[in-house]
Amino acid sequence: MIVDTVEQAQACINSLRAQNVGRANFMVLEKLAVDKMNERVVTPEGVPRLFDLITPKDPKFLPAFYKGLGNTLVVPDLDQANRIAFGSAKRWRVVTLAGQLIDSSGTMSGGGNHVTRGGMSSKLAPETVRPEVLRAWEQESEDAGRALDEAQKQLRALEAEAERLTQQGPQLDMDIEKVTLDINNGRKRLEEAERRVRDLQ
Numbered sequence: 050m051i052v053d054t055v056e057q058a059q060a061c062i063n064s065l066r067a068q069n070v071g072r073a074n075f076m077v078l079e080k081l082a083v084d085k086m087n088e089r090v091v092t093p094e095g096v097p098r099l100f101d102l103i104t105p106k107d108p109k110f111l112p113a114f115y116k117g118l119g120n121t122l123v124v125p126d127l128d129q130a131n132r133i134a135f136g137s138a139k140r141w142r143v144v145t146l147a148g149q150l151i152d153s154s155g156t157m158s159g160g161g162n163h164v165t166r167g168g169m170s171s172k173l174a175p176e177t178v179r180p181e182v183l184r185a186w187e188q189e190s191e192d193a194g195r196a197l198d199e200a201q202k203q204l205r206a207l208e209a210e211a212e213r214l215t216q217q218g219p220q221l222d223m224d225i226e227k228v229t230l231d232i233n234n235g236r237k238r239l240e241e242a243e244r245r246v247r248d249l250q
């Protein structure tokens with residue numbers, strides 16, 4: 050992930066930890082070196098650098114592309130890639146139009162039957178959102194915000210009621226005990242009165 054500042058990267062890391070959603074690597078634009086990015090590089094057989102073929106929508110992302118690509122060269126086929134990668138004292142990282150890669154260490158990767166296309170397309174998807182869609186999102190956000198506020202109010206009210214009942218527990222126990230005593234005393238008085246009535250009869 051690409052961020053502008055160290056603070057943004059730290060905030061993202063804290064969010065990942067808090068949500069327990071895994072790990073991520075962050076490239077901080079303000080910390081990327083740009084001194085070698087614009088150096089003139091003489092390449093074997095005049096082949097282009099992959100970096101020079103990229104035109105980002107915002108130039109501030111160029112250091113991130115250079116960090117990832119360096120001086121990787123692009124050639125049409127594997128024969129030329131081998132010739133450039135191993136044909137001189139300096140080792141080059143070379144990639145073919147078919148996606149085969151020879152690293153500067155000499156390792157080679159590539160193959161497969163499926164060719165992934167569109168990852169480096171210059172036809173960028175529009176970033177604008179239709180006004181009616183934006184209004185619908187804004188309305189949903191407002192409704193969700195109101196629902197959240199109401200739920201929080203209900204939660205606070207329930208918590209307050211629970212606290213009140215908890216505090217009243219001992220007093221309620223005493224009141225129940227007092228009423229029980231009064232009932233027992235009343236029963237005794239009733240029994241005494243019934244005896245007197247029988248005696249008088």
